[in-house]
Amino acid sequence: MCSKENPDTHNVCQFCGARLKPFILPGAEAIRPPSDRSSPAAGPSPSASAPAESPADDWLTRLRAQDENRPQADSSRPPTAPFAQPAPLDTDFLRARLGDSAPPSAPTPPQEAALESQAEELPDWLKSFRQPEAEEPAPAAQIPDWLEQPQEAAPEPQADALPDWLQSFGAPAASAAPEPSTGGWPSAPTPPPEAAALPDWLNTSSRPEPAAPAAPVESAPIEQSDAPLGDWLNSLKPTGAPPPPPPPQTGSLTFESSGSDMDYLGSAGASQPAGGASTERPAWLAALRPTGLDTPAAAPAPLPAAPFVSTAPEQSAPSAFFADDLPDWLQTSGAAMGAKAQADRMATPPSAASAPSPTQPNALPQYGSTEPSQWLAALRTPGLGAAQFDHDREESAGPLTGMRGVLTAESVISLVGKPGASVVRFVVTDQQSKQAEVFRTILSEETTTEAAAARAGRRFRFTYPVDRLLVALALFAVALAPYFFPALASPTLLPPPSALSPALQGFVTTLGNLPVDKPVLVAFEYDPASAGELNPGVQATLTQLMRAGVRVAAISTRPAGVGVAQEALDEAAAETGAADRYGEAFINLGYLPGGIIGLQQFAAAPQQSILFDYRQTGSPWARPWLNGVNSVRDFSLVVVAAASAESAQAWLEQVQPSTGVPLAAIASAAAEPLLYPYYQSNPPQLSGLVSGWAEAAAYDNATGRAALLAGRDPALALRWPSYALGLLASGLIIAIGAVVSTALILSERRPARRDTPLPPKAPPVVGLVRRGPQKPEAASKPAAKPKKK
Amino acid sequence: MKLRLPMAVAISMGALTLVAYFIPIGPLAGLRLLLLTWAGALAAVALLVGIANLALVHLRHLSTFRGPWVYSLALLVAFVLMLGFGLLSLIPTGLQEFADIAAFSHTAFHFAFVFIQIPVEASLAALLVVIMVVAGARLLRARRNWSAVAFIVVSLILLLGFVTINLPLLNALPGLRSWIMQAPAAGAVRGLLLGIALGTITTGLRVIIGADRPYGE
Structure with missing residues (x-):
């Protein structure tokens, strides 16, 4: 009840759909008993009867007055207390009814004996029910008022005052009470088979209308009941007639626990166990159902699931057809029956649950319906019973938020046993998919390249990469341009480098302060491939040393470096006029094997490491200027010309620390960052550094050798402009390539993606694996086209 | 014995060379020099063996006309x-x-x-x-990422920084190149060298104490 105001003309609340006026069955006035006994059909809820104190309800007022005169012990108990827990309510109600209708002395001695004999066999929880029954009578507060009324109106609670049908019903009901399955609601207001044996108030409920078939309860076989049935129930057994169709889902009926006097019926129905034979609905109750309710056509609209009970008006709209005609207690009972039907469907296998039946016009799964989705049904583990699910648990996250009775993922995952389906594939993220695609593309390119090479071999196709050829031609043309267009080599546009870096300045200073009487060791740690970059710096150094009169000894730990050293020495000697002074002004010690081990050996005992010079002129140590060299520290300076940083590091780490000899380096530009920390150390392990041809040219300019060479051969002066233009062309090509690549990337992103429809979004992946057949998506994708070269 | 003998020889020689490096006195220095001479001779022989192996492989190819x-x-x-x-x-x-x-x-x-x-x-x-x-x-x-863009920009600066061009904007490139080489690049290389040194020391110690046995199985 929403307690909102409604117009007086409304019978049902326009907000919550609750009845505002008491419901009166057609013809109720004619059959109302003169004794003002309450009628169950006309029993209004307290909230509904409060605003309308009609004269017809005077009998209720009198009943309340009589109720107030009852003993305080009974009236002090809250009337809604028995309905707090629905499960034991049924038993309490039955015992209370039996206790009230028949006093403690009412059970006959055989019945008592039978009960006592069965007491030992009963479980503890049933004994707990029996114990208060034996000690004290059932509390009257647990009995609805309409049932207390006959008790109060009777002069004395004697068994003789009971109707026959109740006397015959008492003993079996007591014996059947311990069984939970028979503790349901049907045994409470057991209707008599004959109207003459009925009390008057019950006669009023049995309308003369033809009774509708009690379809909702006849689905359960009545033979399964262990409790003895009365004659009137036996008469209700089907006599060969085909069972009526299963009831339509009545879950749309709103379940309102408004504390009505008749709510105990709804509670009993909710606690009714599935499959129990006692679910048989008596005829008098079936007669109260509106006609056409049990037929499939009477329920055309899809009915919401009972577990997903909602009291929203729009959800109860399909039941508005008969909602006004049904009393509240029947509505609650119908809602409970809908819950039972839903529980039965959840217990059935998915295939059976999802299969449409003739009596289920709303077989299509939809949100809020009782039918689980197909993908949800696929997740159900076969053989998992309904008892293992918590139907009242409400989903709190995910797309099923707010729904009840949903198969929980935890219960599926935590099941131990044989998996229901095999793992089809792993769940991969988008990033992993991209990486896998890149890996697959690389592999496919490898295979396509081999295939293309094989085809090229057969067809003699020209497959040379054109872009590389164009770049090579462009660089070659630019490098030759100063020789054909001297204007490009103008010193005003491309001046030779003259600035000296700190490391280069240290190199110049170190060489300028060398003593003449001590030789200098030059290590050639590069191959002919790097000679183009390193030879200018080496030549400048050698010529400066030879001009200064410093003797030079060369060595190399590379087999090819020995030849490079000899060429550099010969060229420097020719430049300084000492070409015929091999062994006197310079000497080539040759190859030093062993790598860093050979360096350590040479640093400690050079005369033991090198026995012959490169030209095999004898022992180099026999030369006068090398005779006193017993260690590397006897050289005034070690100059390492290295193409790689590792070669220079070997000298810096294996020779310099152990000998303390000054060490300078001529390295390629690529090795400069790795060698710079040795120069920046304190004290510096590296006295000076010449990196690349640019600093070699600067060093040449600083020593005046460049001008000397230019005066001797003007073509030598064009080497620097050629080198500078080549660098400019390389940078320009890289920049153009970056711009073009960016433009291509942007042009690829823009168009077609919007024209092509987006693929359907895949359903969310539940758990770690997907069950069922999967589409081979990766295999279906076409292979990436190989790049055209 | 098959495993312990090489391990004992390697550990003893390594420890002896290491001690002689830090304490180059008397017989230790001579023994260290002797070991280094042996190692150099073995390296030269290894080079000859490699050359011979290369010649034999290609001689085998030529004899069978394979490949x-x-x-x-x-x-x-x-x-x-x-x-x-x-x-x-x-x-x-x-x-x-x-x-x-x-x-x-x-x-x-x-x-x-x-x-x-x-x-x-x-x-x-x-x-x-x-x-x-x-x-x-x-x-x-x-590579369509910012690292590739940074790589291209820095490479252009370093490439054009070698050239001295009398143009307004390009005049500053040599100075910028020098700063890149001496500040960020040198700093990064310092960390790299420290890591290499620590790794080398660790590897050497593991060989000396026998944790790694590259000479055996």
């Missing part, structure tokens, strides 16, 4: 010629009968080195320039 046997033939011819010229050039000058042969061999050996090996290796290095330039131009097609 690109033409290249094997070229390698073997060059190997024999250079080895022959080198050995003949070592003939002592005192032997007058072989003086012409020795002079010719020396000239031929020098000619092959100067006019064949040096131009070939220089040409290969020149091809590397073209490949690097093309790779730099294609870099953004292969």
Whole structure:
């Protein structure tokens, strides 16, 4: 009840759909008993009867007055207390009814004996029910008022005052009470088979209308009941007639626990166990159902699931057809029956649950319906019973938020046993998919390249990469341009480098302060491939040393470096006029094997490491200027010309620390960052550094050798402009390539993606694996086209 | 014994060399020098063994005409010629009968080195320039991220920083290049060198204490 105001003309609340006026069955006035006994059909809820104190309800007022005169012990108990827990309510109600209708002395001695004999066999929880029954009578507060009324109106609670049908019903009901399955609601207001044996108030409920078939309860076989049935129930057994169709889902009926006097019926129905034979609905109750309710056509609209009970008006709209005609207690009972039907469907296998039946016009799964989705049904583990699910648990996250009775993922995952389906594939993220695609593309390119090479071999196709050829031609043309267009080599546009870096300045200073009487060791740690970059710096150094009169000894730990050293020495000697002074002004010690081990050996005992010079002129140590060299520290300076940083590091780490000899380096530009920390150390392990041809040219300019060479051969002066233009062309090509690549990337992103429809979004992946057949998506994708070269 | 003997020899020699490096006194220094001489001789022999193995492999290819046997033939011819010229050039000058042969061999050996090996290796290095330039131009097609953009920008600065051009904006490039090489690049390399040094020390100690046995199984 929403307690909102409604117009007086409304019978049902326009907000919550609750009845505002008491419901009166057609013809109720004619059959109302003169004794003002309450009628169950006309029993209004307290909230509904409060605003309308009609004269017809005077009998209720009198009943309340009589109720107030009852003993305080009974009236002090809250009337809604028995309905707090629905499960034991049924038993309490039955015992209370039996206790009230028949006093403690009412059970006959055989019945008592039978009960006592069965007491030992009963479980503890049933004994707990029996114990208060034996000690004290059932509390009257647990009995609805309409049932207390006959008790109060009777002069004395004697068994003789009971109707026959109740006397015959008492003993079996007591014996059947311990069984939970028979503790349901049907045994409470057991209707008599004959109207003459009925009390008057019950006669009023049995309308003369033809009774509708009690379809909702006849689905359960009545033979399964262990409790003895009365004659009137036996008469209700089907006599060969085909069972009526299963009831339509009545879950749309709103379940309102408004504390009505008749709510105990709804509670009993909710606690009714599935499959129990006692679910048989008596005829008098079936007669109260509106006609056409049990037929499939009477329920055309899809009915919401009972577990997903909602009291929203729009959800109860399909039941508005008969909602006004049904009393509240029947509505609650119908809602409970809908819950039972839903529980039965959840217990059935998915295939059976999802299969449409003739009596289920709303077989299509939809949100809020009782039918689980197909993908949800696929997740159900076969053989998992309904008892293992918590139907009242409400989903709190995910797309099923707010729904009840949903198969929980935890219960599926935590099941131990044989998996229901095999793992089809792993769940991969988008990033992993991209990486896998890149890996697959690389592999496919490898295979396509081999295939293309094989085809090229057969067809003699020209497959040379054109872009590389164009770049090579462009660089070659630019490098030759100063020789054909001297204007490009103008010193005003491309001046030779003259600035000296700190490391280069240290190199110049170190060489300028060398003593003449001590030789200098030059290590050639590069191959002919790097000679183009390193030879200018080496030549400048050698010529400066030879001009200064410093003797030079060369060595190399590379087999090819020995030849490079000899060429550099010969060229420097020719430049300084000492070409015929091999062994006197310079000497080539040759190859030093062993790598860093050979360096350590040479640093400690050079005369033991090198026995012959490169030209095999004898022992180099026999030369006068090398005779006193017993260690590397006897050289005034070690100059390492290295193409790689590792070669220079070997000298810096294996020779310099152990000998303390000054060490300078001529390295390629690529090795400069790795060698710079040795120069920046304190004290510096590296006295000076010449990196690349640019600093070699600067060093040449600083020593005046460049001008000397230019005066001797003007073509030598064009080497620097050629080198500078080549660098400019390389940078320009890289920049153009970056711009073009960016433009291509942007042009690829823009168009077609919007024209092509987006693929359907895949359903969310539940758990770690997907069950069922999967589409081979990766295999279906076409292979990436190989790049055209 | 098969495993323990190499391990004992390696550990003892390594520890002895290490101690002699820090305490170069008396017999320790002589023993360390002896071990280093042995190691150098073994390295030279290993080089000869490698050359012989290379010749045998290509000789096997040539004998069976398997694979690109033409290249094997070229390698073997060059190997024999250079080895022959080198050995003949070592003939002592005192032997007058072989003086012409020795002079010719020396000239031929020098000619092959100067006019064949040096131009070939220089040409290969020149091809590397073209490949690097093309790779730099294609870099953004292969890697579409900010790291590639930064790589291109820094490489352009360093490349053009070598050149002194009398243009307004390009004048500042040499200074910018020098700063990049000496500040961020040198700082990064310092960390790299420290890591390499620590790794080398750890590896050496593991070999000395026997945790790693690269000489055995």
